[in-house]
Amino acid sequence: MKQLVTVITMATLAVGVAVASETLREKTSTGLGIAVDGSGRITELSGAGVNRLHPDEPGFLITIREYEKDGECWKVSGQTLVPKRMVPIVGARGKDKVWGIEFDNDAAVSVRIENRGRYLRLEIVEATSPVGIAVVNWGPYPTTLHDTVGRYLGVVRNKDFAIGALSLGIGTDGNDRAACFCDGEKPGGMLTLSTIDHTRPVRYNYGHFISAPAKEAGTVGGAIALWGVADPTKDRELDLVEEIVRAEGLPYPTIDGVWAKKSPRANESAFWVNYDDTSIDAWIKAARVTGIRVLSRYNCFGNWGHFEPDPVAFKAGWEGLKTCSDKARAHGIRTTAYTLSTFTRAFRLPEPFIAPKLDPRFNRYVDTTTTLTRALPGPEGVKTRDTFNYVFWADPPLPAGVADNEIRLAKNPKTFSLFVINAEIVDEKVKSLGNRPTPRRFLDIDGELVVYRTAATNDTEVVLGDCERGFYGSTIRAHPVGTRVTRLDGYDHYDSLMPGTDEMIGEVAVNIAAAAKRGGMGNIILDGVECADRSGNSNYSVNRFIRTIFDHLPKENVTFVGSRMTHYTWHIFTTQSWGEHDLKRGIRGSQLETRLQHQLDLRRNNYPNKLGQYYPDSCSLEDIDWIMAFAAGHDAGVDFQFGLPKTYEKCERIRLWEDARRAGAFTESEKRLMRQTDTLWELKREGGKFTLSFVRRWKGDRFEELPASAAPVKAFGAGTAVMPRSIDREWVHASGQCERWCITDDLTAGVSAKPVDFEVTSPVDNRKWAMTVPLFVMRVPENSSPVVNPVAHYCWGNRRSKIRIKTTLASGEYVTIPHRVSLATVYNARHELLREVDLEDIPRASF
Structure with a gap:
């Protein structure tokens, strides 16, 4: 800290007042430009000569969060500090420039900025604070780019330019929010990454656990690349990112010599x-x-x-x-x-991390360490069972006496509740996968793994019942009164421990x-x-x-x-590739919205597409055609989970569609049509040529339809109106594979010089994990003027989302959001698909 402050002070004295206004300005050969003033605030973030910096959202080169003391541990402050001053450090010349950035509380960070020609490289070379810097945030970098956002890759785009931020090491990340939409009234897209210090113990997960410090995981050395691409396409973006990846020595997996992100084999079924x-x-x-x-x-x-x-x-x-x-x-x-x-667990073989003695590095509730108030006997007379020959979700009846063991612990008034179990806990979201047993909880009693299923308390003790000693083959030993006991961190329904x-x-x-x-x-x-x-x-x-x-x-x-x-x-x-079985909604409706949103996310992040698992044992050939057309529309592979087939009829049908997809037999227009989930298609091969034919639209019947009044709508602005519902499901283009749904009254938009706004409120549904999807159609009457960028305010429980539909609706056209995913579709009055429209975030599909 002293060295950095001294350098900055010397620089200030040397150049006087001029330093405070000195500006960092860099531009890459691909058209990305950035300017930062003497306060560390971004004044320009340009692409192709146009300033893309958002006018209402403040942007900084970096911001920080410091540590605060938390008992014997530390915690990250809830306050984000923005820079006060940014000055060039003496001696910085040429392409490599080191800038010192000062904050309140005598905190300072120095950042090396290198112009690598086609991208900018930023690296932390020093970070100091009297209490310690916990997080260095790169940015935020707010922009006016908002057509699409790649939240994993970290990229924001319009049709004419894309800007991205790329982590260059495992300690810098953005989770699934490396890029996001701006929250304000004016649309935009924002980039932000974080380099987090992990060298100090921090309480997490409601304070029940304490992190294990990683001494090598400080903030110094954290680095990112800023890049930009004009007229962005998937190929153009990947070409530049591939160049950065190889130059920076980042992971570069290949398939047959081709980078996996570009390989046609990356999404094989x-x-x-x-x-x-x-x-x-x-x-x-x-x-x-x-x-x-x-x-x-x-x-x-x-x-x-x-x-x-x-x-x-x-x-x-x-x-x-x-x-x-x-x-x-x-x-x-x-x-x-x-x-x-x-x-971590045993199945048919002992697991050495558990048996004969528990590894002490398993994660554990730090506040549950207590002691036995009643001694536990050794292996003589303790009944056990074979815990190696059952799988998760299947818990065979216990042999008589096995679970008769009772364990009594000294009661800690502050933490005894961590031992208590609600025996009725069942994950209702996955009931369709079969009833699961009562969750187990795990104990470490001096290296012996013990499970229990019930807990009760009296004035001085916690009494654990339905216990099994020596679980997963750990050695049963006698434990005297006073032996230390700790509850372990486990994933209940997989009966697994966590390192x-x-x-x-x-x-x-x-x-x-x-x-x-x-x-x-x-x-x-x-x-x-x-x-x-x-x-x-x-x-x-x-x-x-x-x-x-x-x-x-x-x-x-x-x-x-x-x-x-x-x-x-x-x-x-x-x-x-994720998607699982759903008995309620059938094979076509199986986690349909989750799969759909994944396809959108994969495409927006320049990933090869996969649809997840389907279970075709009992499905029809028409179901196979639907799955494979849906997959071909997204250029996605499919994972099929089923028993060894006795005949190959379904296999041959899958082969037909896979061969066509690999051969590039479908046009972009055909793919767009096949992405509509309410359509059925037929594919034939004659003489090596594939012929795709539309069969019909289909409608599922696994739902309860509510009246339009269950989802009230409001219209705002000149030329807008709500009229009694006059449409049926054909207008919505949803297949109906959900539990309940509701088509709202008509939303119409006519001549309007102002934005066209509607509000749609989801029906109240108090059933846990249930979905009631309001489906709406916004249409422009015949012989009316076009409507530009209409807005729907979507109210879902206590959430409210502003959905900007970034398109122009001409006379007779209508737009619908047929699924609770961030995509709308536009049709003409003959119900012919015209285009798809990417949306900003809306309430996401649930399991």
């Missing part, structure tokens, strides 16, 4: 099946008939943590698993290491990579990867975990799929 050493040949045959090049076995390991082969599926162990992979590879098919990332340090999380990562290499598997699925942050170090831990796996595997022809993406892991993940 897959089979999710439980092949084993006796059925692998049959599954390879089915895959070849279908044209599938990826086989994913969704539970091939006998434990999670060390990831050893399931001894039932692969009787020869590693040799058997490797043989399956080698057989598949001989036919151009890659096999998959499916994992739940850092979730609590980055060191342990890194060991799990190395084990996953080693298992993939030893088993010959070239596709890595990291489900549940968001829980890799249980060290308390947020995205740093997630990024470090994924980067460790990447670094321990070949960089060629290994693909990565995860359940959640961060800004940094955009570099590593090949795509995202």
Whole structure:
């Protein structure tokens, strides 16, 4: 701190008042320009010679948040400090310029800024404060660009220019908000990334846990790249980002020598099946008939943590698993290491992190450490059961006496509630997947893993019941009164423990990579990867975990799929593919809105598209046609999870559509039509030529329709009106695969020189996790003047979203939002699709 202050003071004395007004100004060869004044405030953020800086949103080169003391720990201050002064540090010359930025509280940060020609590189070289700097925020960088936003990649766009911010290390991230829309009345798009210090212990998750400091994870060295592209397209943006990635040594996975982001093989469809050493040949045959090049076995390991082969599926162990992979590879098919990332437990094999003795690095509730008030006996007389031969969600009845063990703990008045369980807790969102058992909770009693299901209290004790000793094969030992007991952090419905340090999380990562290499598997699925942050170090831990796996595997022809993406892991993940079974809504409605929003997010972030898992065992060929046309419309692969087929009719139908998609047989206009979820299509192949034909529109029947009065609408502005409903479902273009829906009264817009605004209120629905979707149509009557950029105010519970529909509606045209995703569609009076319109964020689809 003293050195930086001294340098800044010397610079101030040397150049006097002129320093305060001195401006940083840089411009890249691609047309991106930035200017920052002597107070650290951005005065220009230009693209192609036009200032794109938002007029109402303040922008800064950096802002900071400091630490505050929190008992024996620390916490991040809720106050964001903006810079007071920014001066060039003496000796900075040429392309590399170091600027000192001063804040209140004697805090200061110095940033090196390098013009690399086609992008700008910014790096923190010093960060000091009497109490310590917890976060350095890059930006915010508010712009007027708002046509589309790539919230993972970190890019905001209009038709003529795009500006992006790219993290250059695992300690700098933007979560899923590296780019977002501005909140104000004037539309815009904003970029912001954060370099977070993780060198101090911080309480997190309501204060129940304390982070494990990562001494190497400070703010110094955090860096970003700022880039811009004129007339942006996916190819132009990826060309520049690829250049940055290679120049900065960022992860660069390839498929057949092509960067994975550009490879046509990046979103290949897959089979999710439980092949084993006796059925692998049959599954390879089915895959070849279908044209599938990826086989994913969704539970091939006998434990999670060390990831050893399931001894039932692969009787020869590693040799058997490797043989399956080698057989598949001989036919151009890659096999998959499916994992739940850092979730740790035993299945059919003991897990060395748990047995014979618990690893002390598992995450634990820090305020639950207490002691036994009644001694526990050793293994003699303690009834147990085999905890290796059941899977999550399936909890067979306990043998008599197994759960008779009772554990009594000293009651801590401040924290005893952390032991108490509501036995009725069931995740209602996923009831359709089958009833789950009462959640377990985990205890560490001097290295022995114990589970309990009920808890009660008296004046001096917490009494735990329905307990099992020696869980997952941990050694049962006698424990005297006074033995320390701690509740462990576990993921209830997967019966898994969570590693609590980055060191342990890194060991799990190395084990996953080693298992993939030893088993010959070239596709890595990291489900549940968001829980890799249980060290308390947020995205740093997630990024470090994924980067460790990447670094321990070949960089060629290994693909990565995860359940959640961060800004940094955009570099590593090949795509995202998520979507699960839904008995209520049928195969076509199965998590439809979630899948739709994912496709939009993937496209806006320049990712290859995937639709997630479908379960076609009991579906019809028409269902297959619907799924594959929907997938082709998004140029997306599909993951099929089903049993070994007895006939290949469905496989051959999938092959037909996959061959057409790979051959580029569909025009952009045809893809846009197939993206409409209420359409059915037929595909034929004759003499190597594909012919696509429209069959009909379809309407689901798994819903309750409410009257228009259930979703009241209001109109604002000249020329607008609400009229009694005169339309039916054909106008809405929604397939109706939801529980309840409501078509509102007519929203009409006529001649208006002012903005056209409507308000739509969602019906009240008190059922937990239920969705009641109000569907509305905004149309311009025949022989009326065009309406430009109409606005709908969407009220959903206590949320209110302003939806700007950025299009011009001509006479006779109408716009509808058929699904609760950020996309609208425009049709003419004959119900012919004219175009799609990207929207800003709206209340997102739920599970």
